[in-house]
Amino acid sequence: MEKVYHVGDCPVCRVGMMEIVYDLYTHKCSAECDECCLKFDSISDYLNKKNGYREFFTVKDNLPKERTATLEDIEDTEWIDYIIESG
Numbered sequence: 001m002e003k004v005y006h007v008g009d010c011p012v013c014r015v016g017m018m019e020i021v022y023d024l025y026t027h028k029c030s031a032e033c034d035e036c037c038l039k040f041d042s043i044s045d046y047l048n049k050k051n052g053y054r055e056f057f058t059v060k061d062n063l064p065k066e067r068t069a070t071l072e073d074i075e076d077t078e079w080i081d082y083i084i085e086s087g
């Protein structure tokens with residue numbers, strides 16, 4: 001199974017985990033809830049529970065926009081100090 005890196009619980013639904021995802025267009029990592037899809041673009045936003053948002057895709061946007069982040073994606077980012085490994 002593919003390794004998943006996350007930073008903790010979702011502050012909104014409290015069920016999901018904030019999984020690190022890699023944006024294929026901006027080449028940045030974000031944390032996205034695996035249950036309710038809430039996203040945070042920075043660790044400080046997540047820790048302060050602010051600036052969370054959700055992206056909604058239309059049929060037109062059916063190309064993959066992001067993928068599960070790998071350790072290589074994460075290691076040079078601010079997320080690296082906070083990740084919890086699972087999967």
Ligand SMILES: [Zn+2]
Pocket residue numbers: 010011012013014015016033034035036037038
């Ligand atoms: Zn959630």
